[in-house]
Amino acid sequence: MAAVKDTVEQVAGLEKYEHGFVTEIEQEFAPKGLDRDTVAFISRKKEEPDWMLAWRLEAFERWSAMESPDWARVSFPPIDYQDATYYAAPKAKDGPASLDEVDPELLKTYEKLGIPLREQEVLAGVTGAPRYAVDAVFDSVSVVTTFKKELAEAGVIFCSMSEAVREHPELVRKYLGSVVPVTDNFFACLNSAVFSDGSFVYVPPGVRCPMELSTYFRINAAGSGQFERTLIIADKGAYVSYLEGCTAPMRDENQLHAAVVELVALEDAEIKYSTVQNWYPGDPETGKGGIYNFVTKRADCRGDRSRVSWTQVETGSAITWKYPSCVLRGRESVGEFYSIAITNGRQQADTGTKMIHLGAGSRSTIISKGISAGKSQNSYRGLVQIMPNADHARNFTQCDSLLIGKACAAHTVPYIEARNGACTFEHEATTTRLSEDQLFYARQRGLSEEEAVQLLVNGFVRDVLQELPMEFAVEAQKLVAISLEGSVG
Amino acid sequence: MNLGQAIRLRDATLLPSRRDEDWRWTDLRGLLRTIPEPSLALDPESIGPGPFDGVAGEVLVVANGAGPEAVEVEAGGDRTLVLRQVSRGDGAHACRLRIRVGAGARLTLLESHEGGGSGLSLLGVELDLGEGAACERLAVCDLDPDAVAVAELDVRLSPGARFAQTLLTTGSRRQRLETRVSHPGQGAEARLDGAYLLSGRRHADLTSSVRHEGPDGRTDQLARGIVDDQARAVFQGRIVVQEGADGTDARMAHNALILSDRAEVDARPELEIYADDVACAHGATVGALDDEVLFYMRQRGLPEREARILLAASFLGEVLDRVESPAASGRLRDWLAARLGAA
Numbered sequence: 020m021a022a023v024k025d026t027v028e029q030v031a032g033l034e035k036y037e038h039g040f041v042t043e044i045e046q047e048f049a050p051k052g053l054d055r056d057t058v059a060f061i062s063r064k065k066e067e068p069d070w071m072l073a074w075r076l077e078a079f080e081r082w083s084a085m086e087s088p089d090w091a092r093v094s095f096p097p098i099d100y101q102d103a104t105y106y107a108a109p110k111a112k113d114g115p116a117s118l119d120e121v122d123p124e125l126l127k128t129y130e131k132l133g134i135p136l137r138e139q140e141v142l143a144g145v146t147g148a149p150r151y152a153v154d155a156v157f158d159s160v161s162v163v164t165t166f167k168k169e170l171a172e173a174g175v176i177f178c179s180m181s182e183a184v185r186e187h188p189e190l191v192r193k194y195l196g197s198v199v200p201v202t203d204n205f206f207a208c209l210n211s212a213v214f215s216d217g218s219f220v221y222v223p224p225g226v227r228c229p230m231e232l233s234t235y236f237r238i239n240a241a242g243s244g245q246f247e248r249t250l251i252i253a254d255k256g257a258y259v260s261y262l263e264g265c266t267a268p269m270r271d272e273n274q275l276h277a278a279v280v281e282l283v284a285l286e287d288a289e290i291k292y293s294t295v296q297n298w299y300p301g302d303p304e305t306g307k308g309g310i311y312n313f314v315t316k317r318a319d320c321r322g323d324r325s326r327v328s329w330t331q332v333e334t335g336s337a338i339t340w341k342y343p344s345c346v347l348r349g350r351e352s353v354g355e356f357y358s359i360a361i362t363n364g365r366q367q368a369d370t371g372t373k374m375i376h377l378g379a380g381s382r383s384t385i386i387s388k389g390i391s392a393g394k395s396q397n398s399y400r401g402l403v404q405i406m407p408n409a410d411h412a413r414n415f416t417q418c419d420s421l422l423i424g425k426a427c428a429a430h431t432v433p434y435i436e437a438r439n440g441a442c443t444f445e446h447e448a449t450t451t452r453l454s455e456d457q458l459f460y461a462r463q464r465g466l467s468e469e470e471a472v473q474l475l476v477n478g479f480v481r482d483v484l485q486e487l488p489m490e491f492a493v494e495a496q497k498l499v500a501i502s503l504e505g506s507v508g
Numbered sequence: 509m510n511l512g513q514a515i516r517l518r519d520a521t522l523l524p525s526r527r528d529e530d531w532r533w534t535d536l537r538g539l540l541r542t543i544p545e546p547s548l549a550l551d552p553e554s555i556g557p558g559p560f561d562g563v564a565g566e567v568l569v570v571a572n573g574a575g576p577e578a579v580e581v582e583a584g585g586d587r588t589l590v591l592r593q594v595s596r597g598d599g600a601h602a603c604r605l606r607i608r609v610g611a612g613a614r615l616t617l618l619e620s621h622e623g624g625g626s627g628l629s630l631l632g633v634e635l636d637l638g639e640g641a642a643c644e645r646l647a648v649c650d651l652d653p654d655a656v657a658v659a660e661l662d663v664r665l666s667p668g669a670r671f672a673q674t675l676l677t678t679g680s681r682r683q684r685l686e687t688r689v690s691h692p693g694q695g696a697e698a699r700l701d702g703a704y705l706l707s708g709r710r711h712a713d714l715t716s717s718v719r720h721e722g723p724d725g726r727t728d729q730l731a732r733g734i735v736d737d738q739a740r741a742v743f744q745g746r747i748v749v750q751e752g753a754d755g756t757d758a759r760m761a762h763n764a765l766i767l768s769d770r771a772e773v774d775a776r777p778e779l780e781i782y783a784d785d786v787a788c789a790h791g792a793t794v795g796a797l798d799d800e801v802l803f804y805m806r807q808r809g810l811p812e813r814e815a816r817i818l819l820a821a822s823f824l825g826e827v828l829d830r831v832e833s834p835a836a837s838g839r840l841r842d843w844l845a846a847r848l849g850a851a
Binding site for chain 1: 529751764766767768769770771772773774775776777778779780781782783784785786787788789790791792793794795796
């Protein structure tokens with residue numbers, strides 16, 4: 020109950036979207052529009068080697084011949100890709116050597132967002148409190164990565180993608196695009212051409228990453244998009260837990276966020292990837308503005324007994340188009356997907372997962388909880404494919420949808436393809452509204468309607484919240500409440 | 509994409525293909541390069557006995573696409589119709605039939621799809637149920653292994669009407685049974701069951717969509733099937749609950765047994781909900797026969813073959829348990845038992 024009380028207080032004290040502010044900072048932009056020169060400009064800004072530029076240009080050529088997909092249950096006017104800026108970065112003063120040299124405006128921004136960038140601040144808690152290393156990405160560049168030294172001592176590489184291209188080209192060349200090929204889909208291809216920053220993680224064999232890694236994405240500039248690229252490799256027997264958070268200012272225009280995340284898990288490795296997505300959802304009344312979150316996330320469980328778990332809490336974005344997937348190639352590899360997707364106002368979400376079972380004895384679990392309120396559209400779309408060699412593969416899927424209000428919609432579109440005589444596949448889905456009986460019971464016990472709804476919603480999403488790292492779980496619980504604010508009555 | 513038009517105009521480019529989302533697992537364009545010549549006329553007298561012979565009722569025959577165009581069951585009436593769709597040869601044909609069931613009337617529709625040769629056939633039926641009317645459709649499909657056959661049924665329910673169907677099929681080279689129900693709610697009910705038993709290289713596709721347009725409607729669906737060898741089963745079920753269709757209660761279940769590594773089961777149970785006061789659920793499972801159960805049965809002295817048949821019979825039997833017409837129920841059981849024994 021304490022959590023609920025806390026949540027209610029939080030809600031009372033907050034604006035509708037608390038991260039909607041803009042940071043006034045001197046920024047540098049690429050010229051508007053998208054052509055080969057833009058791609059070359061970005062590559063030059065990042066001081067990339069020739070092979071990287073060639074890779075980008077090839078992607079650009081391929082993308083130019085592709086068409087925007089239209090199969091998802093979302094609607095938006097055609098995007099003018101020439102009417103946006105593909106690179107925006109805070110003006111660097113010869114690159115900050117330490118945190119003290121980072122623009123104070125930037126530091127203030129992250130302070131306001133509650134992201135610890137100073138290592139001592141992180142440490143200043145109770146002894147034994149969990150620590151997080153943070154890679155902070157501001158528009159198109161990574162502004163700072165903390166705890167790099169301590170991580171390096173354990174052999175872990177944690178840096179921005181741009182830095183990895185320069186410092187660890189052998190790893191980047193080996194793995195970049197090996198999970199999500201350049202031409203995988205329209206948005207992934209666009210990303211391959213113009214990607215700016217993101218995180219790069221390499222955990223060497225047998226190493227358990229000594230702390231949680233996290234990236235915080237912030238879109239600030241107007242008229243720009245964010246195209247981050249993240250690549251995480253867990254070598255044999257390694258373990259890493261990675262958290263991702265994101266916010267953007269409130270603007271009347273729609274901004275495109277087309278990211279690609281690639282995870283590679285080798286033998287016996289484990290990657291846990293958690294996302295709390297809180298991009299600006301647009302105006303709840305008019306539907307104006309908000310982020311288009313068109314993201315490709317995929318994990319390749321390449322090694323035997325490897326394990327990848329995706330956990331996502333999706334509360335923001337005007338439109339979400341996102342299917343974190345696992346290719347279960349290794350024998351007895353395990354893929355997990357835990358998702359809470361909340362839509363309110365005029366948000367549209369088409370999200371789910373793909374589990375491709377190739378290895379014998381591979382297992383996957385999908386737990387998806389969708390909540391629709393206001394005038395929003397919320398779809399779960401998933402694919403589970405069990406291929407002929409995946410003997411004794413197992414899948415369990417559960418998708419539940421909750422509707423709050425008369426004008427919202429919830430859809431469930433699972434695709435199941437079983438091609439093996441020894442597989443087990445179970446899928447169940449339900450769609451309901453909040454139970455009148457339960458609401459009545461809670462209200463009779465003295466809770467207000469809003470509190471009662473929050474209590475029931477928290478119960479509905481509990482299976483997923485439990486999968487989040489603890490600090491994130493508390494954060495996510497608050498976010499769930501805030502996202503549903505104003506949806507009752 | 510329109511099959512009827514493709515056959516009429518003999519234009520294979522109009523055939524549905526895997527690019528059409530609703531046909532992605534039942535690709536006709538990739539299968540047929542050209543539309544076959546129109547089928548030759550078939551003498552209804554020459555077609556031999558059908559699976560519902562001896563059940564009291566009026567017999568209608570659609571022979572190579574030629575048959576009656578409309579049937580009417582007057583208000584308050586109670587009729588049993590045996591509808592035999594028989595195809596022979598390697599030609600293409602399409603046919604449409606309209607059935608109207610007046611207010612408060614009852615119709616038992618016993619349907620058989622027979623033969624098919626190596627041709628292409630389309631049967632489109634429109635079924636209108638008046639207020640408080642009831643129709644139970646029981647269909648068995650015994651098609652030739654090379655036949656390509658599509659049967660579509662469009663059901664329009666009125667308030668208080670009830671439609672129930674049970675489809676049994678052993679598939680063909682490519683077969684699709686599609687049912688679309690426009691459901692006004694207001695006490696109307698739909699039951700859409702089906703069972704498939706596929707072996708060899710056969711294919712069967714059970715597709716349905718139910719659109720709840722008004723409040724307080726019920727839909728209940730149970731589809732089960734067994735695939736062996738290199739056969740492929742497709743199940744697509746869509747339930748749409750439109751805005752204002754509150755109080756809808758819709759349930760769907762699809763369970764498949766897959767007995768071979770080269771067999772395939774593809775399923776897409778879909779919910780599309782625009783109203784909040786609803787209870788909708790679907791469940792789907794795909795798996796192998798339970799080894800432990802088999803072991804138990806063999807340990808009790810049953811030969812493996814018999815044990816397998818018993819398990820399959822009980823698995824599919826649950827679909828038949830829901831058949832209402834007593835006269836036809838026995839026929840369907842015999843039909844299934846004969847095919848299980850042969851499998």
